[in-house]
Amino acid sequence: MSESNHAFSQPLVKSLAGERGHIPIARALPDLTPELAGYTIEGIPYSIYQLVKHMGYWQDFMLTHLEGGKPQPPASVQESWPAENTPADETQLQEAITHLLEGVDKAIAIARTVQLDEPLAHFPGETKGGLLRNIASHNSYHLGEIVLLRRLQGAWPPPGGGYPA
Incomplete structure (x- = not known):
């Protein structure tokens, strides 16, 4: 792994x-x-x-690409919501x-081991690092919604605390 790859990894x-x-995903859900x-x-x-199911759907889709597969895109984004x-x-x-x-x-395991600037076989114009960043940003976006929904229900912070509390 190159030094620049390691620095971004x-x-x-x-x-x-x-x-x-923000709070680690695992601490917001247990x-x-x-x-x-x-x-x-x-x-x-x-x-x-x-939200949890939707996050899992798109994470699976992107992980399949990262593992060299060619997932079937949904006919509509609505299919990614239960x-x-x-x-x-x-x-x-x-x-x-x-x-x-x-x-x-x-x-995380993929991010630690792959060459991040390597292109994806079935996703023209995208790299492994780019798709990993997409997983991180998509999960982060929806985790913020989960935190807000929990706050609106009076169910924040979770055990062990949360920030913001």
Whole structure:
């Protein structure tokens, strides 16, 4: 790995984990209940559960590209959002959270090992580093929405604290 690749890899890993500018993703989700995750607020188009599933969908899509695959893009962005607001039960919620966090771990492992300026086989004009940055920014964007929804429900900060508290 080149020196410049290594220099960018370290902050990219922190961004993927959520350690640059906001709470780490894993700390914002562990205490979610099906009721909290599925709660809807008038005027807000999605629940926390839908956000977690949407984040996992696009993270999977980008990870497939990073692993050399060619994922089938959705016919419409709406397909990346689950129809159900609420998980069926605690198991379904925990599976969605675990899936998202395992994808974050996979993206971090890739960021630590690949040549970041390497182009992607099935994504013309994009590099591995660019797509990893996209995962980090997409997750960060939606994590902010999760934090806001939790605040609106009076469910912030999570155990262990959050910033801002």
